[in-house]
Amino acid sequence: xxxxxxxxxxxxxxxxxxxxxxxxxxxxxxxxxxxxxxxxxxxxxxxxxxxxxxxxxxxxxxxxxxxxxxxxxxxxxxxxxxxxxxxxxxxxxxxxxxxxxxxxxxxxxxxxxxxxxxxxxxxxxxxxxxxxxxxxxxxxxxxxxxxxxxxxxxxxxxxxxxxxxxxxxxxxxxxxxxxxxxxxxxxxxxxx
Numbered sequence: 001x002x003x004x005x006x007x008x009x010x011x012x013x014x015x016x017x018x019x020x021x022x023x024x025x026x027x028x029x030x031x032x033x034x035x036x037x038x039x040x041x042x043x044x045x046x047x048x049x050x051x052x053x054x055x056x057x058x059x060x061x062x063x064x065x066x067x068x069x070x071x072x073x074x075x076x077x078x079x080x081x082x083x084x085x086x087x088x089x090x091x092x093x094x095x096x097x098x099x100x101x102x103x104x105x106x107x108x109x110x111x112x113x114x115x116x117x118x119x120x121x122x123x124x125x126x127x128x129x130x131x132x133x134x135x136x137x138x139x140x141x142x143x144x145x146x147x148x149x150x151x152x153x154x155x156x157x158x159x160x161x162x163x164x165x166x167x168x169x170x171x172x173x174x175x176x177x178x179x180x181x182x183x184x185x186x187x188x189x190x191x192x
Contacts, residue, residue, distance in 0.1 A: 088127050095120045136171035138164045138182040147171060149181040159187035 034042070099116050136147050143150060143162045154165050164184045171182030 085127075085131055092120060092124050092127065095123065132175040133179075134173050136173060136178070136182045138167040138171065138184050140164065143184070143186045147178060147181060148184045148186075150186045151183050152185040153188045154185050155190040156187045157190050161187055161189050163187045 095116075099113065099120065102116070103113060138148055140159075141148075141164050143164055148164060148171065151168055156165060159165055163186070164182075165187045166185040167182055168185065169183035170180075171178065172180050
């Protein structure tokens with residue numbers, strides 16, 4: 001019985017040691033037998049995987065190059081975005097320089113001088129209008145803090161309360177967005 005007990009104990013030891021043996025087998029490289037068709041399929045899939053990986057790397061590089069090019073083009077656009085309006089403004093500057101030269105030559109025809117300045121101003125307004133600039137209508141309108149900036153309140157019974165009485169400085173919209181509010185005087189009821 002001692003011998004049988006020893007064998008059972010030995011068997012139990014081996015059973016306890018089995019998980020360790022399995023781990024040892026797992027850590028070693030296994031030799032797997034595949035049929036030729038399975039091997040060819042795995043090899044083809046590995047080649048495709050390599051092709052896809054190479055393609056992904058090229059696409060990422062292309063994307064990065066495009067991103068850098070677009071950033072350069074954007075910076076270039078910002079630098080020269082106003083080129084068209086500046087060229088148009090140069091014509092106005094030329095007209096003003098000619099007007100100043102005439103004034104310095106002491107021409108006595110004030111009405112012709114005034115007419116020349118008015119023409120230059122009209123040309124400038126036309127140029128700005130083409131760029132999307134429009135004046136804010138203020139006088140006689142109800143005060144709107146989004147469009148008007150009240151500098152003074154005037155006691156009056158001639159206008160309803162909170163009506164713009166006088167425009168001190170024009171306001172402007174650029175393509176519908178306020179770029180400068182109109183500076184105005186606003187009516188308030190006269191105290192009696």
